[in-house]
Amino acid sequence: MSPKLRIEGLQKRYGRLHVLRGVDLTVPAGAVISVIGPSGSGKSTLLRCVNRLEEADGGDILLDGQSIRELRGPALDLVRRRIGMVFQQFNLFPHRTVLDNVVLAQQVVNRTGRDEAVAAATDLLRQVGLTEKLDEYPGRLSGGQQQRVAIARALAMRPEVMLFDEVTSALDPELVTDVLDVMRELARQGMTMLVVTHEMSFARDVSDEVLFMDGGVVVERGDPATVFTAPAQERTARFLDRILNP
Ligand SMILES: Nc1ncnc2c1ncn2[C@@H]1O[C@H](COP(=O)(O)OP(=O)(O)O)[C@@H](O)[C@H]1O
Numbered sequence: 001m002s003p004k005l006r007i008e009g010l011q012k013r014y015g016r017l018h019v020l021r022g023v024d025l026t027v028p029a030g031a032v033i034s035v036i037g038p039s040g041s042g043k044s045t046l047l048r049c050v051n052r053l054e055e056a057d058g059g060d061i062l063l064d065g066q067s068i069r070e071l072r073g074p075a076l077d078l079v080r081r082r083i084g085m086v087f088q089q090f091n092l093f094p095h096r097t098v099l100d101n102v103v104l105a106q107q108v109v110n111r112t113g114r115d116e117a118v119a120a121a122t123d124l125l126r127q128v129g130l131t132e133k134l135d136e137y138p139g140r141l142s143g144g145q146q147q148r149v150a151i152a153r154a155l156a157m158r159p160e161v162m163l164f165d166e167v168t169s170a171l172d173p174e175l176v177t178d179v180l181d182v183m184r185e186l187a188r189q190g191m192t193m194l195v196v197t198h199e200m201s202f203a204r205d206v207s208d209e210v211l212f213m214d215g216g217v218v219v220e221r222g223d224p225a226t227v228f229t230a231p232a233q234e235r236t237a238r239f240l241d242r243i244l245n246p
C-alpha cells in the first residue's frame with residue numbers, strides 16, 4: 001500500500017520542553033494506525049503538528065508524498081480539509097442545531113451550496129446514527145451523541161485522512177461503544193485513520209499497527225497481536241499492565 005501520510009523525524013519543543021524527539025510514522029492508504037502511551041508523552045502534539053495546528057520544529061510531514069510542513073495560505077487551508085480531526089472535546093456550536101453544525105462548516109469552508117450541504121449532512125448524521133436528532137441542540141444530546149456529531153462534521157469536509165485524539169476519553173463508559181462503532185465502520189469503509197486512544201480493545205481489534213509512545217519517541221511499534229501479547233520493550237509491558245489491570 002502507498003503511504004497516504006508519512007511523518008519523518010518530527011521534532012517539537014515548547015520552550016525548553018522537548019516534546020517530540022524524532023517521531024517516524026507511516027500511515028498507508030486505508031490503514032488504521034493507533035497510538036497509545038502515557039499522558040504527556042506527546043500524542044496530542046503529534047496529531048496537532050500533522051494537521052498544522054502546531055508548527056513542528058524539525059522533520060517533515062508528507063501527504064501523498066508531498067511535504068505539507070511549509071505550506072501557507074490557501075494551500076494550507078486545502079491540506080486542513082484533506083486531514084480531518086476530532087478532539088476529546090466536541091467543540092460544537094451550542095446555539096446551532098445538530099444539522100446546522102454539520103452544514104455550516106461545509107458552507108463556510110468548502111463553499112458548498114445550502115441544499116447540497118444539507119443533503120450531505122443528513123446522510124452523514126444517518127451514518128452516525130443521529131437521524132432522530134437533526135433539529136436538536138448539542139446541549140440536549142449525550143456526550144456520545146455530541147461526539148458523533150463532531151465526527152459527522154469532520155467527515156463533511158470529505159477528508160482523506162482522519163485524526164482522532166482520545167475521542168472517547170470524556171465520555172461515560174456506556175457511551176463509548178457507540179462512538180467506537182462509528183469509528184470501526186469508518187475503518188471498514190476504508191478511511192485512512194491515525195487514532196490516539198486509551199481504548200485498548202479498539203487498538204487491538206481495529207488497527208493495522210500499534211505504536212507505543214513515551215517521552216516524545218516511539219518506543220515500540222508492531223502488529224497489535226504482538227504488541228499486546230508479547231511486547232518487546234519493558235516500558236510497553238509496564239504501560240499495558242497498568243492500563244489492562246487497573
Ligand atoms: N501549548 C503547549 N505549551 C507548552 N507545553 C505544552 C503545550 N502543549 C503540550 N505541552 C506539553 O507537552 C507535553 C506533551 O503533551 P501532549 O502532546 O498533550 O501529550 P499527550 O497527548 O500524550 O498527553 C506535556 O508535557 C505538555 O504539558
Ligand SMILES: [Mg+2]
Nearest residue numbers: 043044045166
Ligand atoms: Mg493528549
